[in-house]
Amino acid sequence: MFHTRTGQMKALLRQWQLQSMVIPGILWMFIFCYIPMLWLIIAFMDFSIAKPMLESPFVGLKHFRDFLTDDRFWRSIRNTLGMSSIKLVLGFPIPILFALLLNEIRSLRFKRTVQTISYLPHFIAWTIFGGIALNWLGEGGVINQLMMALGLQDRDILFNSEPQYFWWITFFTDTLKETGWSAIIYIAAIAGIDPGLYEAAELDGANRWQRMWHITVQSIRPTIAILFILAVSGILGSNFEQIFMLKNNMNMKMAESLDLYIYNMGLVSGRHSFSTAVLFARSIVALGLLLLANQSSKKLTGDSIF
Amino acid sequence: MKSKPVRPILAAMMTVTLALSIAACSSNSATKENMPTAAPQAEASPEPQTETKLNAEEPAWKLDTSPVDLTWFVGANWYAHTWGESLASKYVTEKTGVNVKLEVPSGEANEQVTLMMTSGKLPDLISMGSWETAVKKLWEGDHVYALNELADKYDPYFFKVAGDGTLKWYRQENGNTYGVPNDSYSPNLMHETGMTAANQTFLVRKDLYEEMGKPDLSTPEGFLGALQLLKDKYPEYKGQPISPFFAQGNVPYGMTEYLQNLLAVPHEKDGKVYDRITDPDYIAWLKTFRTAYERGLINVDFLVDSDTQVEEKTNNARYFMMIREWTGMSAVNPMLAAGANPDSYYIAVDGPQNSKGESAKLFPGNMDGWMVTMISKSTKNPERAIRFLTYLASEEGQRDLFLGKEGETWDSAGGKPQLKAEFAEMLGSNIEKLEKEYGIMDTYWMMRNPVIVNQWRPEKAPVIKQMEDFANAQADIDSGIYKGLDPLGDSDVAVAWSRISQNWEEVLPELITAKDEAAFDKVFEGFRSRRDSYGFAQVMEYRQTELDARKAKMAE
Numbered sequence: 091m092f093h094t095r096t097g098q099m100k101a102l103l104r105q106w107q108l109q110s111m112v113i114p115g116i117l118w119m120f121i122f123c124y125i126p127m128l129w130l131i132i133a134f135m136d137f138s139i140a141k142p143m144l145e146s147p148f149v150g151l152k153h154f155r156d157f158l159t160d161d162r163f164w165r166s167i168r169n170t171l172g173m174s175s176i177k178l179v180l181g182f183p184i185p186i187l188f189a190l191l192l193n194e195i196r197s198l199r200f201k202r203t204v205q206t207i208s209y210l211p212h213f214i215a216w217t218i219f220g221g222i223a224l225n226w227l228g229e230g231g232v233i234n235q236l237m238m239a240l241g242l243q244d245r246d247i248l249f250n251s252e253p254q255y256f257w258w259i260t261f262f263t264d265t266l267k268e269t270g271w272s273a274i275i276y277i278a279a280i281a282g283i284d285p286g287l288y289e290a291a292e293l294d295g296a297n298r299w300q301r302m303w304h305i306t307v308q309s310i311r312p313t314i315a316i317l318f319i320l321a322v323s324g325i326l327g328s329n330f331e332q333i334f335m336l337k338n339n340m341n342m343k344m345a346e347s348l349d350l351y352i353y354n355m356g357l358v359s360g361r362h363s364f365s366t367a368v369l370f371a372r373s374i375v376a377l378g379l380l381l382l383a384n385q386s387s388k389k390l391t392g393d394s395i396f
Numbered sequence: 397m398k399s400k401p402v403r404p405i406l407a408a409m410m411t412v413t414l415a416l417s418i419a420a421c422s423s424n425s426a427t428k429e430n431m432p433t434a435a436p437q438a439e440a441s442p443e444p445q446t447e448t449k450l451n452a453e454e455p456a457w458k459l460d461t462s463p464v465d466l467t468w469f470v471g472a473n474w475y476a477h478t479w480g481e482s483l484a485s486k487y488v489t490e491k492t493g494v495n496v497k498l499e500v501p502s503g504e505a506n507e508q509v510t511l512m513m514t515s516g517k518l519p520d521l522i523s524m525g526s527w528e529t530a531v532k533k534l535w536e537g538d539h540v541y542a543l544n545e546l547a548d549k550y551d552p553y554f555f556k557v558a559g560d561g562t563l564k565w566y567r568q569e570n571g572n573t574y575g576v577p578n579d580s581y582s583p584n585l586m587h588e589t590g591m592t593a594a595n596q597t598f599l600v601r602k603d604l605y606e607e608m609g610k611p612d613l614s615t616p617e618g619f620l621g622a623l624q625l626l627k628d629k630y631p632e633y634k635g636q637p638i639s640p641f642f643a644q645g646n647v648p649y650g651m652t653e654y655l656q657n658l659l660a661v662p663h664e665k666d667g668k669v670y671d672r673i674t675d676p677d678y679i680a681w682l683k684t685f686r687t688a689y690e691r692g693l694i695n696v697d698f699l700v701d702s703d704t705q706v707e708e709k710t711n712n713a714r715y716f717m718m719i720r721e722w723t724g725m726s727a728v729n730p731m732l733a734a735g736a737n738p739d740s741y742y743i744a745v746d747g748p749q750n751s752k753g754e755s756a757k758l759f760p761g762n763m764d765g766w767m768v769t770m771i772s773k774s775t776k777n778p779e780r781a782i783r784f785l786t787y788l789a790s791e792e793g794q795r796d797l798f799l800g801k802e803g804e805t806w807d808s809a810g811g812k813p814q815l816k817a818e819f820a821e822m823l824g825s826n827i828e829k830l831e832k833e834y835g836i837m838d839t840y841w842m843m844r845n846p847v848i849v850n851q852w853r854p855e856k857a858p859v860i861k862q863m864e865d866f867a868n869a870q871a872d873i874d875s876g877i878y879k880g881l882d883p884l885g886d887s888d889v890a891v892a893w894s895r896i897s898q899n900w901e902e903v904l905p906e907l908i909t910a911k912d913e914a915a916f917d918k919v920f921e922g923f924r925s926r927r928d929s930y931g932f933a934q935v936m937e938y939r940q941t942e943l944d945a946r947k948a949k950m951a952e
Contacts, residue, residue: 139513139537224702224704228701229637229695246637248695248696250700251699338700339646339647339901339905340696342902354898355891359884359894360506360510360530360533360886364886
């Protein structure tokens, strides 16, 4: 133990030029992620922007009581969990599959083209992409035309006015927009695999499926595990911009996620303490989920963040 | 060597970046050169000196016309005009030395200002919707100057031009006034001129309406009958389905406030604030809309369409009838009238009416006006800021911004300024060019005073005037006092109201899509009991107190 630690220190000192590059990142995180945590205290106050912070009265758990007794809060929890679960169960494997398939393509030019095209939508802002999606879903939109041409429906359906479709709309639009981008990290992990492994397997007579499963997938397993743990801890989060663009008065009961709830009930009326209280509670739950996922992953696969 | 084709592109990109940064540098240095001369001047001249020059009869901006930059936040994310390109803005900058840098919020104005308050850095001038919660916070948090104090110190001429009425209207309990409104109308003025700024109208597409034999839309039966006729005979226009109905601003505006005004639902009964949502006439009409939906005569597109979708349908005249502000149609209507089907524009007609057949009672303009403009305490040039506002509020400033430069955009005819004919024409044909290149008329409306500028407006195109006249005739001039009685901000009663009104936005679509009247009644009962549990009683109390206070203020 002692030996390895001094060994690590030595290695660290030897690489100080490289290691120092991480300092800006740490500083950034400290300033923007850790210092703001001090302000969590306003969750227990009646904070007003117009007054200095410490002059605001302490109110204990008032804001926590406020949202825990609000039926709309629980509805937003249900919606967030619903949308996140679909994303997690169905959405999580998609970029992995995409990366695996891409990896099997022989033509380098074709592979590059597909990869570039697939991650381009990521750079379109949700305000624009959402507008495009709304047109697709609207009267006379692509989806309606397609469904009618296939004989699956006989008149236009305003998909966005039917609450029951909303979770699926968020899932499909998100998949369409982000698959290519999310796959990049897997593609990078795959690129790091020693080609010698494939050659050896080929000599041993492994076919393509076997090579994909026993080499590619096994090699990127730690990456998958880490991303999965992070995805689980983010289950109470949602894509605010996406939902904000796609929601309307008719699908609100299925669309209001926790983020949107905080926005509607907190920020719109300038209730900063209330918003902070909800966010605080959410962070605690997220931390719990993270620890849980981390432990399970450690037990099941041996891979974990810490 | 694979990277070879990349290089020329890279080189080109770097050149562009470099060129841009050089351009940015040079424009920066140009303004910065002026800064040092302006700032020390303001500091160097001690107050007593300026005081001797101050004169309540003479605008003070003339004392110092050295160049100065003022940032001006306009709380409307759709506001797309710039300062310094157009004729009017150049003229004003030349005259007063004030170069304005316009800023608009990227999202919601309220949030952006709240954010800026937290950081303690505010733009020099701020214009915001008078109803926004952030306005109250700016005032209470001492983030903006009391205009009366600044005026006492730097430019007493302000009191002459700001109008005693508006100053008094916005005076706070501590005796200070922090903002000047634009588009503020006093009831006296409206009675005098007949210009009421009433905006909410019921519009129909002229050709369809006339072909259908001008059906009566004021009763539920007539309304449903017309929709049926529309569905049977005119389901399509230019190959696309007609959208029979549109309500602007969705639930809280078009389907609630505007519709209630069309039905002349009273605001108070025997001195008590009236709960308009439960009015029997209003409920009856909501049920009419439900029936129309059930029979497939209307769709719910007006409840779900995004702004872009609405705009597209409007521009293609795909709506048959609309509850909509006529000002929003002042660009589209002339365009439609000049198009291939010259009769496919919109006209104002009598829309839904109450069971007594009374004509609509539309909201007129009011004392609150639209936006209020304030001077933030972050400004380094409070002196120049108040003088600039005074100038803009004066007749001279109003004229410079609204009409532009004499000889170029307007001429004096019989002692009265008159917009040149070509620009009056451009107003109808190419308003974008007018606003971009000349910046006159309603381009810079932040300090617009209708009392002064309306006399200079050219006669409107008939297709616009019809809607305006109709609205003016139905305006309920004395109802301005009822506008915005609801509690705002983060107090308990405001939170209660916010929960209630947000819930209503979800409930109204449920009412319209309810499968039968029994279901409608049930949803509505559910809303009422939820409303009570959220604290509706306190909201009504608040409205009553607010109304009483306003009445007292008006009586002063």
